[in-house]
Amino acid sequence: MPSQLRINNRYLRNVINLPLLRRTMSRIISFSSDNEFLESLDSMIEETGYKNRSMFLRDASVHFADASRGDLSTMDDDSETEGVMVIFYQHGVESKILDIRHSHSVEVSSFHHNCLTESHTCVDTLQIKGLASSLRDIVSRLRNTNDVDRVSFVPAPVREVGCC
Numbered sequence: 001m002p003s004q005l006r007i008n009n010r011y012l013r014n015v016i017n018l019p020l021l022r023r024t025m026s027r028i029i030s031f032s033s034d035n036e037f038l039e040s041l042d043s044m045i046e047e048t049g050y051k052n053r054s055m056f057l058r059d060a061s062v063h064f065a066d067a068s069r070g071d072l073s074t075m076d077d078d079s080e081t082e083g084v085m086v087i088f089y090q091h092g093v094e095s096k097i098l099d100i101r102h103s104h105s106v107e108v109s110s111f112h113h114n115c116l117t118e119s120h121t122c123v124d125t126l127q128i129k130g131l132a133s134s135l136r137d138i139v140s141r142l143r144n145t146n147d148v149d150r151v152s153f154v155p156a157p158v159r160e161v162g163c164c
Helices: 010-015 018-024 035-048 053-069 094-101 132-143
Strands: 080-089 106-116 121-131 148-155
Touching: 035 053, 080 132, 094 106, 094 121, 094 132, 106 132, 121 132, 132 148
Parallel strands: none
Antiparallel strands: 080 121, 080 148, 106 121
């Protein structure tokens, strides 16, 4: 495939957004492996329900890249990050979570509360953005609060281009 795409038809030149097309076109990447690895890979692909190796390897690569980015505990203090905070707790902790939502140290763009009736637990999810140091402080304070059962922060993947 040529590295530069040429469109000769005048109509198509006006309709097709070339920079977008160049970003979304698939590129083939190949690698070598031994038969044992290939059998193991095919087994994982089948077990996880992927339709083909390409989709599996793409998602595995993205997952690996996200994991190598690190989690909240390994991020630089002044690194700005966004993601989802999940808090499982018993009633009586709502005021602590309200304090987070109105804090000036982080930005909460979305909040959801739900009662899990089988486990008799409340769960709040917050789409949150801020400095890694501020988010670590919030997680630490919540983990040391009575009646908070579990707190986790899942950082969003970092991409140059995407849906938003």
